[in-house]
Amino acid sequence: MKLTRCVVCSIVLAATVAAPAFAALGGDGTSVQADLAKLKGGLRLTSTAAFTVHEITTSDGTVVREYVSPSDKVFAVSWRGPFIPDLRQMLGSYYGQYVQAASAPHTGHRHLAIQQPGLVMQSSGRMRAFFGRAWVPGLLPQNFSVDDIN
């Protein structure tokens, strides 16, 4: 039964490529609410005084988290699971910065670290098991520890 719902999810995702299905890094948290209404089921909300986490389990089993500040900005995103999600959707307006930084010479296929004033991204893993996270230092809530992006 759950499988059927996931197939529906993936169709919705495919149909909304033009408008990001997930609220992207730096975007408004309110767009998450709209997307969640469409996606149904896969979503879980966790709130603290300092921030809200939107957790979406995608149809392929990857768990995507969006960290939304009290001022309603997505200040961090993370992913964990068998597939790396579409980073164009995840990173939004920061996507170009990511592509440019990731294209710099490096060694190895297992670990990537981008540390720039406006964007931090860390990604690791191997086939069928990936983890990554990205955040905008200037958007982090006060007293927020990036260790909480997991």
Next chain:
Amino acid sequence: MRKFVALALIQLMFVAACGGGGGYGGGGGSPPPPPPPMQTIATPGPPNVETLTVDAGPANGVNQPFVSVKVCAPATTNCKTIDHVWLDSGSSGLRILASVLSAAPALTLPPETNGVIPLAECQKFVDGSTWGTLAVADMQLPVSGETASNLNVQVIGDPTYPVPADCTPPIETTVMTFGANGILGVGPFIQDCGSACVSTVIAGTYYSCPTPGSACTGTMASLAQQVQNPVSVFVTDNNGVIVELPSVGSAGMTTVSGSVVFGIGTRTNNALGTATVLPADKTNAFITATYKGTVYINGYVDSGSTGNFFTDSSFSACASPNAGFYCPASTMNETATLKGTSSSTLTANFSVANATTLFATTSYSAFSNLGGPISDPKALDLGLPFYYGHNVFTAIENANTPGGIGPYFAY
């Protein structure tokens, strides 16, 4: 040839000398690791031992183990031997750069289709993606003679079809950006995607490509259509691999020569012996690693990782351009305890030296004491540095071995 013989002799000397323990070159305050158990490295040759070489490779990398692979159009003698193919126990499948296949003398492989329409694949690695058509090839390993017929392979950077929007850049299409002429994935899984791609179209994986020059469309792919672990396609010795590399001293080495042995417990040269089996999670092939009292549930051993990657706030990352590695003031000796889904445990000792200091010897490409940070707070990754001086077994999922059914790691 002379060079090869010399390396083989050095390798034999290593076997003879091991067990004596290493010097106490540390200074980090922790005790030196105990001497490694006696290591025997199988001699390359038929029917199941391939030469494995760590050198700078085509992209001047570090800790990359390479094999040569002979690729043929199926059931023909139209073949090409490709050197510097990266042996990776953390992925599955053979992938060759299109530019390498097309270099004179060019080899053209027939496309793999879903019966009618050619297939292509986006394979996401952490640092970027490979994009290219799927082809069918007979693969033969030139030293051992091990053969995988009608193997589905990815031709990386084949320009026939445009890169789909959901195949995440940077797209690694050249030998320099990919870091090798190809990659031979001999990891714990039989296919790269597996059952997930069979019944659902997963974005950024498999595509059907009806018209050259036009966009491809995401597609499901049956297990038989997916890129397969070549070892699982072998007629015999198909249940796993052993990576056997000799010890490397604290300063590093220019080149290291060892073996990759196919099969586990299928012949006298690939018995488990005293190795301890750590059964891995069937879904993601993780084991558990405990380091300084913290349990990391996403632990793995991986020949495709260039360092030992772990979280430890007492280490500082190096300055650019080596920020992906640690740069301690003095060499530190560390210990992790590995555990699979059984009660068995194994101790993993490793050293971490200053990467920038190590890299100052630019002619060296093999380092046993390279470490670095890992972004996943649940992960600990023992990469190629850990393989030096150990014979590390990787058993393939669902395969029977004398040590049980894969997936597992053992040493």
